[in-house]
Amino acid sequence: MKWEPYGSRGKLHVIKSIVEGREEFDEDIVQKIFMCALCEHCTEVCTTSINLDRFWEAARRYALEEGLLPPPAAYARESVLSFGDPFSMGPSNRMIWSEGLEEIIQDRINKPAEVAYFLGCHVGLNAQVHDIARSMVRILDYAGVDFTLLGDLETCCGAPLVWAGDPDSAPPVNGKNIEAMRKLGVRKIIFSCPSCITAWQSTYYQIHGKPVRDEFELLTPSQFIARLNDKGLLDYEEQPMVTVTFHDPCISARRLKTTKEPRDVIERIPGVYKVETVPSEQETRCCGSHALLNRIDPLLASQIAEMRLRDVSVTPATMVITECPRCIRAFDLARMTLGYNVELKDITQIVAGSLKPKDSGGQ
Amino acid sequence: MEINIQHLEDIVGADNVTDDSETCKAYSRDVSSLPKLAGQILDDQFDAVAQPVTVESLQKLVTYSGRRKIPLTIRGNGTSGWGGSIPTRGGICVSLTHMSRVLNLDDFGLTVTVEAGITWRELLIFLNRLGSTLPVYPSSATAATVGGFVASGGFGIGSARYGDISSQIVGVEAVLLNGKLVRVGNMVLTEPDQDAARAKSGTKWFMNWLERRGGTEEPDPMSYLIGTYGVFGIITKVTMKIIPRLQLLPFAVSFETIDDLVRASIQIISEAEPYHLRFLADNYTSKLRALTGLIFEDGKFILSGALLDTIFQNEESIETIKGITETNGGVVLDIERAQYHWDERLFPLRIKRLGPSLVPAEVLVPTAEIPSLLHDVRRKLGSSRFAVEGTMDKSGLSSFLVWILDDERKTVSYTIGWHRSFDIAALAKKHGGSPYAIALWNSMHAKEFYGEQLYEEFRALKKEIDPQNLTNTMKVFGGRVAAAWPSLILGFLGGFIGLSLALWIGPEILGASWLRDALLAQPVPFMPLPLIIFIALLGGLLGFSVIKFMSLKQAMTLVLPLLKTLGRVIGK
Numbered sequence: 001m002k003w004e005p006y007g008s009r010g011k012l013h014v015i016k017s018i019v020e021g022r023e024e025f026d027e028d029i030v031q032k033i034f035m036c037a038l039c040e041h042c043t044e045v046c047t048t049s050i051n052l053d054r055f056w057e058a059a060r061r062y063a064l065e066e067g068l069l070p071p072p073a074a075y076a077r078e079s080v081l082s083f084g085d086p087f088s089m090g091p092s093n094r095m096i097w098s099e100g101l102e103e104i105i106q107d108r109i110n111k112p113a114e115v116a117y118f119l120g121c122h123v124g125l126n127a128q129v130h131d132i133a134r135s136m137v138r139i140l141d142y143a144g145v146d147f148t149l150l151g152d153l154e155t156c157c158g159a160p161l162v163w164a165g166d167p168d169s170a171p172p173v174n175g176k177n178i179e180a181m182r183k184l185g186v187r188k189i190i191f192s193c194p195s196c197i198t199a200w201q202s203t204y205y206q207i208h209g210k211p212v213r214d215e216f217e218l219l220t221p222s223q224f225i226a227r228l229n230d231k232g233l234l235d236y237e238e239q240p241m242v243t244v245t246f247h248d249p250c251i252s253a254r255r256l257k258t259t260k261e262p263r264d265v266i267e268r269i270p271g272v273y274k275v276e277t278v279p280s281e282q283e284t285r286c287c288g289s290h291a292l293l294n295r296i297d298p299l300l301a302s303q304i305a306e307m308r309l310r311d312v313s314v315t316p317a318t319m320v321i322t323e324c325p326r327c328i329r330a331f332d333l334a335r336m337t338l339g340y341n342v343e344l345k346d347i348t349q350i351v352a353g354s355l356k357p358k359d360s361g362g363q
Numbered sequence: 364m365e366i367n368i369q370h371l372e373d374i375v376g377a378d379n380v381t382d383d384s385e386t387c388k389a390y391s392r393d394v395s396s397l398p399k400l401a402g403q404i405l406d407d408q409f410d411a412v413a414q415p416v417t418v419e420s421l422q423k424l425v426t427y428s429g430r431r432k433i434p435l436t437i438r439g440n441g442t443s444g445w446g447g448s449i450p451t452r453g454g455i456c457v458s459l460t461h462m463s464r465v466l467n468l469d470d471f472g473l474t475v476t477v478e479a480g481i482t483w484r485e486l487l488i489f490l491n492r493l494g495s496t497l498p499v500y501p502s503s504a505t506a507a508t509v510g511g512f513v514a515s516g517g518f519g520i521g522s523a524r525y526g527d528i529s530s531q532i533v534g535v536e537a538v539l540l541n542g543k544l545v546r547v548g549n550m551v552l553t554e555p556d557q558d559a560a561r562a563k564s565g566t567k568w569f570m571n572w573l574e575r576r577g578g579t580e581e582p583d584p585m586s587y588l589i590g591t592y593g594v595f596g597i598i599t600k601v602t603m604k605i606i607p608r609l610q611l612l613p614f615a616v617s618f619e620t621i622d623d624l625v626r627a628s629i630q631i632i633s634e635a636e637p638y639h640l641r642f643l644a645d646n647y648t649s650k651l652r653a654l655t656g657l658i659f660e661d662g663k664f665i666l667s668g669a670l671l672d673t674i675f676q677n678e679e680s681i682e683t684i685k686g687i688t689e690t691n692g693g694v695v696l697d698i699e700r701a702q703y704h705w706d707e708r709l710f711p712l713r714i715k716r717l718g719p720s721l722v723p724a725e726v727l728v729p730t731a732e733i734p735s736l737l738h739d740v741r742r743k744l745g746s747s748r749f750a751v752e753g754t755m756d757k758s759g760l761s762s763f764l765v766w767i768l769d770d771e772r773k774t775v776s777y778t779i780g781w782h783r784s785f786d787i788a789a790l791a792k793k794h795g796g797s798p799y800a801i802a803l804w805n806s807m808h809a810k811e812f813y814g815e816q817l818y819e820e821f822r823a824l825k826k827e828i829d830p831q832n833l834t835n836t837m838k839v840f841g842g843r844v845a846a847a848w849p850s851l852i853l854g855f856l857g858g859f860i861g862l863s864l865a866l867w868i869g870p871e872i873l874g875a876s877w878l879r880d881a882l883l884a885q886p887v888p889f890m891p892l893p894l895i896i897f898i899a900l901l902g903g904l905l906g907f908s909v910i911k912f913m914s915l916k917q918a919m920t921l922v923l924p925l926l927k928t929l930g931r932v933i934g935k
Binding site: 002003004005009010013014017023028045047048049050278279283314 | 378381385386388389390392412414458460461484488491492503505506709710711712713715716
């Protein structure tokens with residue numbers, strides 16, 4: 001990535017040459033197009049307001065049409081189309097995360113309710129981040145929220161298809177989720193992964209020709225938890241003094257603009273002291289694992305995650321909190337390669353772990 | 364000139380060199396889209412790109428290229444549009460973006476020392492973490508490098524209070540073009556300093572040279588390195604001032620006329636001492652989609668900026684600004700709008716979307732002259748689509764930036780339209796101003812810009828350390844163009860046809876039929892060619908030579924009036 005043609009401006013020059021017929025659209029430019037996390041940073045800092053991330057998505061689509069898709073992207077695409085997830089695990093593995101929580105969720109699967117929790121493939125299928133789902137479910141149960149889960153009917157949101165250059169296949173795939181939610185009478189959906197929200201926004205519009213907000217309210221965990229806090233439905237117990245910092249996932253900060261709610265949620269927990277990592281909020285740095293970059297170039301992805309952890313390392317924080325399973329997985333690897341002993345938690349994990357037990361005075 | 368990549372790899376490291384044509388092409392551009400015609404006077408593509416990571420390897424690279432007569436061009440991130448970082452003779456691009464460490468932060472002396480390739484954004488992030496910030500940084504801070512802005516000089520965010528970038532520089536380290544490492548001013552570095560011995564001997568040489576020229580204080584040795592576009596040396600480290608990160612309070616006010624805006628801005632600078640002050644003309648605000656329908660902004664003249672002080676002082680200054688605005692018939696915008704304009708300070712190119720291309724013209728003028736210059740610019744540009752903005756400096760000068768909207772896909776019309784950028788530089792002179800930047804395209808104004816005496820000193824140093832003008836060729840000093848074959852052939856044909864016609868028609872007009880007969884005679888036996896052809900061939904060779912040895916100034920003098928005339932024909 002040290003050479004300019006890997007940066008946005010350099011790639012645009014190459015694309016311009018291709019459009020003008022002076023160069024070929026070949027493996028070389030495709031490699032450069034896919035060595036990108038679509039983290040929205042270029043769009044954010046573009047002095048001419050070009051929506052570069054949508055441009056690169058269109059370029060990926062062209063790569064697919066030309067039969068030049070990099071093998072890891074082709075695998076993710078095939079996997080979503082065949083198994084309904086980018087890991088080729090299939091629906092039968094969708095409920096493994098819930099082991100031990102049968103009591104809470106047994107009557108929740110496909111139950112009509114106003115609130116639904118959409119896990120996403122990462123949280124639902126990777127043991128490393130199953131605890132995010134378990135924590136979210138515990139929080140909802142604790143607050144007495146009547147919620148539903150799609151269980152093994154849940155399928156991919158379609159985001160990996162967009163990243164693999166096949167946005168046209170995303171609506172039919174996510175359409176199954178939309179229909180299932182509709183049948184259950186759901187109005188509010190909580191997502192563990194911010195990319196699922198943007199995929200829902202675009203696929204819903206593609207299918208129904210209107211904004212998704214006309215039918216569903218799509219929320220990040222912190223947005224929903226903040227509401228539970230406001231209603232006084234969550235009681236926290238004092239935590240042993242811990243200094244934390246919140247890492248804004250790119251999509252949450254730059255596309256969903258949800259930077260306030262997670263901070264409010266963290267500040268509500270007694271004993272948890274929050275410091276800011278610079279840069280943060282809209283200027284946050286990527287974890288490197290978005291848009292299939294962690295599969296296409298794992299080393300580069302890890303180096304990007306290391307860069308972000310270096311930002312954290314100059315703060316007094318001993319714990320990084322975020323709200324994206326991809327970030328958690330990327331940082332988990334990077335802290336090992338860096339030898340940096342920092343704790344990692346999703347916002348749902350710190351909230352669930354700080355709740356006062358119901359039998360000791362909690363609600 | 365042949366570039367041996369193996370040699371370059373040995374000097375700067377195998378991972379730090381490439382001669383891949385696509386990469387070279389990407390580095391051969393800056394932020395502007397030059398008309399294709401520029402390729403007729405410039406050898407406009409690098410043959411190789413090198414990214415040195417140590418000062419020592421950079422010194423070796425400079426020495427090597429000097430010995431092998433390979434042109435070098437220094438580049439940060441290419442965020443300027445005046446040709447300072449584009450190749451004019453091919454050769455090697457020396458990209459400094461991988462020399463980007465923060466080397467020292469002096470909390471007590473309030474300075475920071477960095478390598479030249481760090482971007483202003485990264486440096487601001489670093490300083491903000493530690494409760495400090497920069498007094499001045501460029502509006503292209505998201506990508507521009509410290510070395511690039513220091514080498515070009517100029518105004519930026521913060522200039523309303525702290526002046527231009529040169530007044531923020533405490534010390535500079537550079538590799539001179541004779542390979543010597545010099546440190547001028549007060550470089551604040553942390554031990555161990557691996558380059559100290561080489562810097563000591565290089566600086567001694569430089570000081571001796573200055574002594575021989577008549578003294579080491581006037582001109583300031585730093586003036587050879589700041590704002591001179593790398594024509595003497597490659598800036599490697601910079602020590603600059605920092606300030607505490609106090610409360611920053613944005614403000615924005617709008618006016619019906621440019622006269623009101625300028626009057627208010629002069630008072631605001633002297634009474635409220637704002638950190639930053641930027642103006643947008645009505646033809647700018649009426650084009651920004653984000654301002655459409657906002658009654659106090661759409662099509663108005665907007666003055667925006669920020670105060671940087673303690674809460675108490677800021678509150679007082681906000682009241683002052685309100686008073687000045689109301690006295691001058693303006694409207695104070697609310698804090699959300701003020702924040703919007705503050706956040707937009709790093710995005711002056713938003714307007715490009717309407718182009719889709721921009722032809723920039725930036726000049727420096729006394730702030731008081733802005734209304735009359737704007738009036739003249741409107742008259743000059745006529746029906747062209749353009750937008751004007753600028754930044755005010757505390758010294759009473761302003762940058763006046765005209766964005767002319769155009770479409771580079773229409774090759775002929777776009778090429779012709781470029782003369783307008785140079786027309787505006789000429790207009791600025793009439794109003795006591797000058798071009799904002801010299802770099803490549805304004806090198807014909809260099810003597811006036813720097814002052815005759817300093818310019819002569821510059822020439823003397825260039826002659827001493829880069830006698831063949833191999834590094835950043837044509838920048839600041841102009842010089843011979845690198846004419847492309849089509850231009851040379853055109854020169855030949857011009858000379859040939861011109862002289863043929865003159866010799867054909869001339870005798871007729873003069874009534875010298877004997878001369879005509881002589882010209883039609885065949886002087887060489889067995890070659891059925893008249894004498895006129897041999898003489899015309901000499902004319903062709905003369906035309907060829909004129910183009911071949913033409914200077915940049917001569918080329919511009921020849922081409923600009925032509926473009927201007929064509930511009931009149933097509934309404935540009």
